Structures are given as C-alpha cells and as structure tokens.
Amino acid sequence: MATRAKKKVHFPKTRLAELAARAGGLTRDDAVDGAMKSLESMTALANAEICKSIAAMEKIVFGSGATLDAAAMLAIQAYADQVVTLAGTFGHTTLDAAARSLCDMTDGLQRAGMHDRQPIAVHVQALHLMAPGAMSLSPEHCEKLLGELAKVAGHFSFGSLAAESSLDDVEIIAAAAK
Amino acid sequence: MAQARLNLRNVTTLLVDRDHFTRSLVAQMLRGFGMDTPTVLETAAQAKHHLMHHYADLCIIEGALPDMPSADLIRWIRRQEKSPFRFVPVIVMSGYTQLRLVSSARDAGANIVVRKPLSPQGLFDRIAWVARIARPFIEAGDFIGPDRRFRNVPPPDGKLRRETDEQSDQDAQDISSAAAE
Numbered sequence: 029m030a031t032r033a034k035k036k037v038h039f040p041k042t043r044l045a046e047l048a049a050r051a052g053g054l055t056r057d058d059a060v061d062g063a064m065k066s067l068e069s070m071t072a073l074a075n076a077e078i079c080k081s082i083a084a085m086e087k088i089v090f091g092s093g094a095t096l097d098a099a100a101m102l103a104i105q106a107y108a109d110q111v112v113t114l115a116g117t118f119g120h121t122t123l124d125a126a127a128r129s130l131c132d133m134t135d136g137l138q139r140a141g142m143h144d145r146q147p148i149a150v151h152v153q154a155l156h157l158m159a160p161g162a163m164s165l166s167p168e169h170c171e172k173l174l175g176e177l178a179k180v181a182g183h184f185s186f187g188s189l190a191a192e193s194s195l196d197d198v199e200i201i202a203a204a205a206k
Numbered sequence: 207m208a209q210a211r212l213n214l215r216n217v218t219t220l221l222v223d224r225d226h227f228t229r230s231l232v233a234q235m236l237r238g239f240g241m242d243t244p245t246v247l248e249t250a251a252q253a254k255h256h257l258m259h260h261y262a263d264l265c266i267i268e269g270a271l272p273d274m275p276s277a278d279l280i281r282w283i284r285r286q287e288k289s290p291f292r293f294v295p296v297i298v299m300s301g302y303t304q305l306r307l308v309s310s311a312r313d314a315g316a317n318i319v320v321r322k323p324l325s326p327q328g329l330f331d332r333i334a335w336v337a338r339i340a341r342p343f344i345e346a347g348d349f350i351g352p353d354r355r356f357r358n359v360p361p362p363d364g365k366l367r368r369e370t371d372e373q374s375d376q377d378a379q380d381i382s383s384a385a386a387e
Contacts, residue, residue: 038343040293044217044263048337053213054240056330063238063326070234077227105303112302113228116323124323131303189305 067117074118075160081107081114082159085152095143104148105134111155122170123158126151128190129177136186147180212239212334219244220262222253222279223299224272228322232266232299235326239333248272250279257283257291264333265296269304269311269319277307277314284315284350293343295336299324315351317341 054062085107088100096104108130115124130151137144154173157165165173219236221244223229229246236244245262247253250271256262265283267276276298286292298311298319308319317336320328341352 035344035346038293038345039340040343041340042263042293042295042337043261044295044337045340047217047263048212048214048334050213051211053211053215055209055211056327056334057209059212059214059239059330060326061238062240063235063330066234066238067231067326070231074227074231109301109303110225110227113322113324114231117231117325128302135303189302 071118074114078111078114078120078123079159079161081110082152082155086156089145089149089152092145094145096145096148097143098138101134101138101143101148104152105131105138108134108151108155120158120160122165122174123155123160125174126154126158126177128188129174129181130155132186132188133181133184135189136184140184140186147184150180151177212337214239214241214333214337217241217263218261219264219266220253220256221246221266222248222250222271222276223268224248224270225268228268228299232324232329235324235329238326239330250274250276253279254282257286257289261290262294264336265294267296267298267316269298269300269307275307275310276316277310280311280314280316280351297332297336312354313349315349317352 085104088104089096092100108127111127112124112131115121115127130148133147133151137147154177156162157173158170214236219241221229221232221236223232223246226248229248233244233246244266245256245260247256248271250273253265253267253271267279269276271279280296280298283294283296284292295317296315298308298316299322300308300311300319301322305321311319318332320332343351344353
C-alpha cells in the first residue's frame with residue numbers, strides 16, 4: 029500500500045518580521061508619501077522610457093511587411109508590457125488602457141498563430157498619439173481612440189489577459205466569498 | 207487612532223527584475239519606505255549566487271525572469287533545507303503579460319503576488335502584510351511554502367491596507383464565518 033508523503037509544518041520567525049516590529053519606523057501614510065516623492069523625481073525619466081518603448085515598437089511594426097514574425101510579436105509585447113507598467117505607475121490612464129489592449133492583441137494573435145501587422149500597427153499609432161509629450165488629446169478624443177481600439181479587438185474577439193489569468197492574492201480572498 | 211509604524215530600516219532586500227528601469231522604480235519606492243538600498247539583480251542565476259553568499263530579509267522577484275520563470279527560482283529557494291534563506295518572504299511582481307504565471311509562482315511557494323503597475327500603497331501594504339502576518343510553512347509533497355489558506359485578517363492596526371480593500375475585509379470576514387460554521 030502506498031504511503032502518503034508526510035506533511036511537515038514549520039513556524040519560522042523571519043528577520044523581516046523581527047526588524048519591522050522594532051520601535052521607530054514610519055506610518056503607512058509617511059512611507060507612501062516618501063515613496064511618492066521619490067517617484068516624482070523619476071517622472072521625466074519614466075516618460076522618456078515610455079516614448080523609447082513606443083519608438084522601438086514603431087520601428088518593428090513599420091519596418092516590416094504585412095506580417096510580423098513570432099520574435100517581432102514577442103518584442104512588441106514586451107515593450108507594451110513595459111508601457112503598461114510605467115503608464116499605470118505614473119498616472120497615464122488612457123495610455124495604460126491602450127497598451128493593455130495592445131498586450132491583449134499580441135497575445136491573442138500569437139495564441140491563434142496569426143501574424144497580422146495591421147491591428148498591431150493601429151495600436152502602436154494610438155500609443156504614439158497618447159504618449160507623454162505628444163500633442164495633447166482631449167478626453168473625448170482619447171475616448172474615441174480607445175473606442176476604435178475596442179472595435180479592432182472586438183473584430184478578433186480575443187479575451188483579455190486580465191480576465192483569463194489568475195487573480196492576485198487580495199482579489200482571491202474577495203472572489204472566494206462571492 | 208494613530209497608525210502603527212513599520213520599521214524597515216536595515217532590512218536587506220533582494221530585487222530581481224530583467225528591466226533596469228523597473229528595478230530603479232521599485233528601489234526608489236523601497237527607499238521612500240525607509241528601507242536601505244536593495245541589491246538589484248537581473249537574472250535568477252545571479253539571484254541564486256547572491257543568496258548562496260549573502261543573506262536577504264525579503265526577496266522581490268519579477269514573474270518571468272530572463273533565464274527562468276520566477277516559480278523555478280522560488281522552488282529552489284524553498285528546497286534549500288540547510289540554508290537560512292529557505293523561509294525568506296518572497297513577493298512576486300507580475301507584469302500584465304505575465305499574469306498567467308501567477309498561479310505557478312504561488313504554487314512554487316511565493317508569499318504574495320502583486321500585479322504591475324505597482325503603486326507605493328500596494329507595495330507597502332504587501333510588505334507590511336508579509337512582515338506582520340505570520341503564516342506557517344507547509345512542506346507536503348511537491349509544495350513547500352507559506353500556508354495558502356490565508357488567515358483572512360487585516361494587518362494588526364487595520365490601517366496598512368488600501369482603501370479598496372475594505373470590501374475584501376468584509377468578504378474575508380464572511381469567509382471566516384462560513385468556515386467556522
């Protein structure tokens with residue numbers, strides 16, 4: 029008869045817990061304020077990084093023919109992911125939404141074994157228009173652009189990465205109760 | 207009620223992410239929290255080498271490292287039976303396109319997963335969570351890591367969390383009540 033692997037339970041005391049419990053330190057508000065101030069000093073650099081990523085995507089998309097190979101798709105996805113991270117952190121809401129849509133599109137195309145350049149190109153052009161330092165678009169224009177991207181996404185009917193994948197830990201607790 | 211304080215001074219952090227700018231971004235946040243400058247590395251191989259020769263109180267790791275998935279690195283950490291870093295708290299940062307890796311990182315023994323884009327509030331709350339909420343470590347079959355059955359309680363002062371977690375808090379109480387019944 030097979031025996032079940034023995035379960036061991038440890039109760040480790042981590043040094044992080046010991047250090048964090050010392051007297052002194054910061055309140056949450058002070059810590060978050062401190063981090064926000066540190067981040068403010070990086071805003072210009074982050075904007076430049078976003079523009080660099082968009083330029084790199086443009087180079088790939090507009091330097092190719094009617095299709096994009098797998099390596100090009102992966103490269104675009106990596107740049108788009110970077111834009112999501114930076115746009116989200118630095119409060120570029122519409123750029124964040126457009127970059128997420130591009131991530132969903134590249135992911136969907138790759139999973140479907142498709143190599144179409146055009147839907148990617150439309151997204152990259154939208155990112156260019158929404159980039160920090162680009163001509164300032166009115167909220168209505170931004171909405172319209174996002175609406176057009178949604179139509180492109182709707183045509184392909186790919187799911188969203190956010191919807192398909194695992195939730196983060198806080199969301200798991202909330203979801204489990206529903 | 208006054209907020210509780212968290213003293214993160216002298217906490218040694220290992221931060222592993224393929225992207226130079228993201229490493230700078232997270233390092234800036236950590237400094238803002240009063241933490242010392244973290245050791246920043248790019249690959250899992252560098253992280254392994256570092257851990258073998260230096261200690262870390264906290265590891266913050268990107269979901270998909272250039273040389274291996276973070277799950278493999280975490281699994282390696284958790285299987286170092288004789289090493290002091292075996293139980294080190296591990297926070298995994300998942301990029302938008304890496305979200306499918308979240309469950310594998312959790313299965314490998316990550317303490318908590320945080321989605322990018324990161325906010326100072328979100329990162330601080332998760333560090334506070336792993337620092338203040340003791341979770342037993344389970345070693346059973348293939349799994350070695352913190353107990354995945356969350357104790358659904360907020361950090362002790364109830365303040366070290368996002369405002370949007372209030373609903374989660376209520377939900378968590380509901381789960382606890384249901385479990386008790």
